[in-house]
Amino acid sequence: MKRLQPYLYYLKISAQKKLTYRFDIWSGLFSAALLLFIEVFLWRSLYSGGGTVSGVNLSEMLTYLIVSLFLRYLFSYSVDENLRHSIIRGDIALDFIKPVSIYGIYLAQDIGTALSGLCIFFLPLFLLASVAIQFPFPAAPVLLIPFFVSAIFGYLILWLLGALVGTLNFWLLKFGNFGMVQQILIMLFSGAYVPIWFFPEWIQRILNCLPFVYTYQLPIGIYIGRYGTGEILWGLGVQLFWVVLLFVLFQIVSRRAQKKVLVQGG
Amino acid sequence: MNQTVISVSDLVKTYQVTKKRPGLRGSLVGLFRRERETFTAVDHISFQVSRGEIVGYIGPNGAGKSTTIKMMCGILTPTSGSIEVCGHSPQQDRKQVVQHLGVVFGQRSQLQWDLRLGESFELLKRIYCVEDSAFRATLDRMDRILGIRAFIDQPVRQLSLGQRMRGDLAAAMLHSPQLLFLDEPTIGLDVEVKHAVRDFIKEINAEFETTIILTTHDLADISELCSRIIILSEGKIIEDDSLDAIIRKVSPYRRLVLDFASTPPELHLDGVETESREGNRLILRFDRDRVPAAKLISDVTSRGAVRDLRVVEPDIEDIIRGIYRS
Numbered sequence: 001m002k003r004l005q006p007y008l009y010y011l012k013i014s015a016q017k018k019l020t021y022r023f024d025i026w027s028g029l030f031s032a033a034l035l036l037f038i039e040v041f042l043w044r045s046l047y048s049g050g051g052t053v054s055g056v057n058l059s060e061m062l063t064y065l066i067v068s069l070f071l072r073y074l075f076s077y078s079v080d081e082n083l084r085h086s087i088i089r090g091d092i093a094l095d096f097i098k099p100v101s102i103y104g105i106y107l108a109q110d111i112g113t114a115l116s117g118l119c120i121f122f123l124p125l126f127l128l129a130s131v132a133i134q135f136p137f138p139a140a141p142v143l144l145i146p147f148f149v150s151a152i153f154g155y156l157i158l159w160l161l162g163a164l165v166g167t168l169n170f171w172l173l174k175f176g177n178f179g180m181v182q183q184i185l186i187m188l189f190s191g192a193y194v195p196i197w198f199f200p201e202w203i204q205r206i207l208n209c210l211p212f213v214y215t216y217q218l219p220i221g222i223y224i225g226r227y228g229t230g231e232i233l234w235g236l237g238v239q240l241f242w243v244v245l246l247f248v249l250f251q252i253v254s255r256r257a258q259k260k261v262l263v264q265g266g
Numbered sequence: 267m268n269q270t271v272i273s274v275s276d277l278v279k280t281y282q283v284t285k286k287r288p289g290l291r292g293s294l295v296g297l298f299r300r301e302r303e304t305f306t307a308v309d310h311i312s313f314q315v316s317r318g319e320i321v322g323y324i325g326p327n328g329a330g331k332s333t334t335i336k337m338m339c340g341i342l343t344p345t346s347g348s349i350e351v352c353g354h355s356p357q358q359d360r361k362q363v364v365q366h367l368g369v370v371f372g373q374r375s376q377l378q379w380d381l382r383l384g385e386s387f388e389l390l391k392r393i394y395c396v397e398d399s400a401f402r403a404t405l406d407r408m409d410r411i412l413g414i415r416a417f418i419d420q421p422v423r424q425l426s427l428g429q430r431m432r433g434d435l436a437a438a439m440l441h442s443p444q445l446l447f448l449d450e451p452t453i454g455l456d457v458e459v460k461h462a463v464r465d466f467i468k469e470i471n472a473e474f475e476t477t478i479i480l481t482t483h484d485l486a487d488i489s490e491l492c493s494r495i496i497i498l499s500e501g502k503i504i505e506d507d508s509l510d511a512i513i514r515k516v517s518p519y520r521r522l523v524l525d526f527a528s529t530p531p532e533l534h535l536d537g538v539e540t541e542s543r544e545g546n547r548l549i550l551r552f553d554r555d556r557v558p559a560a561k562l563i564s565d566v567t568s569r570g571a572v573r574d575l576r577v578v579e580p581d582i583e584d585i586i587r588g589i590y591r592s
Binding site for chain 2: 002005008009013016017020089090091092094096097098099100174258259
């Protein structure tokens, strides 16, 4: 327990930091609400003919959007950006002179930020969405269990991707910001904004071989009841595969990185 | 007690540097083809530091000071050679080494920008597993030396540079490290705070026998604090001795400035040179070992009417600059 203490304190500190700037919170709430309504209007007009598209009806699609919004808060992580800044400014040196795991600190900070983000934004947005759009019921209460499991796996995949990309900055700093590329890939291919089942078949086939759809689309798809039991189990298995693969890759890369650390600036 | 705290032998660090071509055309070519160069930052250096020493680690910009310090902290991996800090290799047992290590980089802060200063201390207390009682005792001591309680409840971003530096020094001492690396701790500070920092260094060294490695460009820091100086240039150690010994070795001269009532007389004394002669003023340079000042003064005053005189010790800054250049 004692060894966990510094990480818990980092978690607490980063949760607290999130609360420091009032303006950030209010503008964040406002922009999240605005984005949600824009998306809802868009999907409502796309569905104005009624019926189902790719096996999903309007009500399910709206639930998808609301859950996706919450996952975006829960899934907020900045390990890649933090690492990049630390490496550019040379502050990574200060992380190395503490008797704790550097990545442990970044993970604790990200979890702290995500939790406080969820606490601040969840209730107001949930109330707003329930009143103004619809109450986002899961397709069946029992689906909440695989949903949460899948969401945790999804977070791990995203975080490991972030840590991997962030660590690559030790080599790739001069080539540009790969974190941006990664964010765009996630935005487009994870189903966070548009589920990929609306994409052409061949694109879907490619995307199913990449980790992105297993971050947002799988948990939300489970939530709205798009998948049967077999598909859910298969999906969770694939998620676990990605978690393990990314973890191994991350271990190899971060070992190498520590060997080649080159601290910038003095 | 003559316990070795740091032992560095035959340490080398080389970097691969990409050559940047000049101009837009160069940048375009650089997109496809890059030339690499090997740059030796630290070139076969060896030294040992015993417990309780205050060592000034100096040299011109780019001499390899920070590189050495970073290797001793385990931040950088040496190309070859070995380092032992507090009995461990910083590269293999990073966590053990840093547990005994306090580091202050004058140009960076390890304090949490958005939070109260006190919260950064709380965080460090947990990182280093410091007991409550020890934590409070250290804070009390740091408050006595550095006066940190006056601003402990302010967010770090609102602190002045001097307050922040005092906060950083206190932060580095919270886990009572045996060894303290101070990398330009007085950079950009006003006279008052500089003094506070120097007092702090003297006091913790006297009280806890903390070994201190100090890199600085402020030679007043060196002459006031350091019992020993290591001078580095282009990655090599060029001097490793006490300040006094270095001065004697490099510049064994003192100056005698004389103001005469009329034109100064011609002098030809053994071990004495005339450095300048301007109006009624004569400046002599003499070897401190061969010519005692008292004898020279009596020789000179017997030959002319001297109105005023003073003996000038060599300027450290000049000496160091001379060493850097050679």
